[in-house]
Amino acid sequence: MTLEPLEPEEAVELYLQDRKSELAKSTQYAHSSRLGHFVRWCNEQGIDNLNELTGRKLHRYRLWRRADGNLAPPTEKSQMDTLRVFIRWCGTIDAVPTDLWSKVVSPSLSEGENSRDVMVDSEVAKGILEYLSTYEYASERHVTFHLMWHALLRRGAVRALDLEDYDSEEMSLDVRHRPETETPIKNKHNGERFIALSSETCTVLDAWIEDRRPDSVDEYGRNPMLSTSQGRAHLTTIQSYIYSITRPCTYDKDCPHDREISECKAAAMRSSASTCPSSLSPHAVRRGAITHWLNSDVPEQVVSARANVSPAVLDEHYDRRTEREKMEQRRRYLDNV
Template sequence: MTNLNNLTGRDLHRYRLWRREEGDIAPVTEKTQMDTLRVFIRWCESIDAVPTDLFTKVISPSLDSGENVRDVKVDSEAAEKILEHLNTYEYASARHVCFRLMWRAALRRGAVVALDVSDYDSDDQSLEVHHRAESGTPIKNKNRGERYIGLTDETCSVLDAWLADRRPDVTDDTGREPLLATPQGRVHPTTVQTYLYSATKPCYHTGECPHDREIEECTPASDRTQASKCPSSLSPHALRRGAITHWLASDLPEPVVSDRANVSPDVLKKHYDRRGEHKKMEQRRDYLDNI
């Protein structure tokens, strides 16, 4: 079909069935794609490219409770192997600093980008997260997202080495000194994504490919900017989800996790807590044994 004026609800329904059958997609993916299609068709209507009210013919599936929750996360074993690899081969590099802060502090991508050199206190072993929308670095939850985060000796050692030897001596467009910087200035959010996708692809820290590809001939393996195309690479949000799950599984109290990660208890339970029900039972048993 080359003329959208001839598009019908029947065509849209056939497309939905084709995506479901040929794409082997989950219900949440189907819903996302059909919702996006509905928005596009509605825009087409605004320029008279399709029949009026055609967008109402785009059927999007309803999801049962919990179906819109993703389980993708970086597990603690993989995260520790990645950190070990970074510690050995890329110590105090930008990628090392970024991964360590996002795993150990469960920082969002925006918070990592927003940090300034002055937000880090080596003596106090802490970070201050600030919402500075007026100078180009807003954070999620705005002022409610501002907080202090305590750091370990090892994390501080990495940050100290980064600041002493590796960080480019640059400022951003507003004259601030970004903690995570490139020679061009403050690190860009897409660069943070690239750091995480490239570090989480299995061949990076294991030297093996779970997809039976020849690593030397695989573009995502050899080109860091293409790492997101590796089926096993994971996003910054998957790293954050994995970190929070790891804390909860390590018996860190939920209020402590909620405050450190700046996420409400309800959202914590719905979107981040990936402990199985049996694991939760065992943890409750540990608390109740002496009662």
């Protein structure tokens, strides 16, 4: 086999272009970020041609990346899994030996190690919603948190909603995958679904639309549900809403880290909210919401369909009930037998 010279940075660019049509934007970004570390390592090692790669060099990269990022096992696995896919693709364009991908070692995880336990507790969510209802009723943060907690939406689905997707009379949302106008959703067309809403959620949405929502359209002429003065809210904007509202000093007026709130940058600036050790991500809200629904005796298949997640993935990554909690829930059913 004759290899053709190819610089690491150019290879990553070609790889991302080639897979653009099949990867969601969030996945493209993740692959770009992970492979960016590989390009940085190649630059440090003076590797300007992928033809030079060997199994031993790839092993050295793994050790370098582990030490450089102080990576947890699940993170290291995602980094190396992406690299393996990339190296395999490089083999198809004669940049590396076709079997080199098999020498990219990815760590094996013990049962449960690939699941993160960080989540918004139901009592914390209650406090957040009470604060928002009192001080920020029908605000962008109130709408975002409501849709994630009560409708079990991912941030991508929140962003993808248009005004026309909401039916106030039917009390429902129509979640759609529209990649052609830059609002893809997780699982693409398989993620499309109708979601029934509570009267409380509808009241919040109605108030947002009537009184608080910026009257703007996106670049495709669509009317985003979650709009800003510039158009449709960006994913990072939605993430910042969640980071900022999950700071304890926001909804509880207290700091569990003994900081002076008036002097804390994470407390003073929304843009720095993620630096608060107690602020949580949209995924933590989703995980907490799913666990809350399961703890409320909602059948797993109902939660699975509403949240658009398979029962197996729900059990591994989202259900944070203890085995004792599950037993007590089963006991309540046994009382009726």
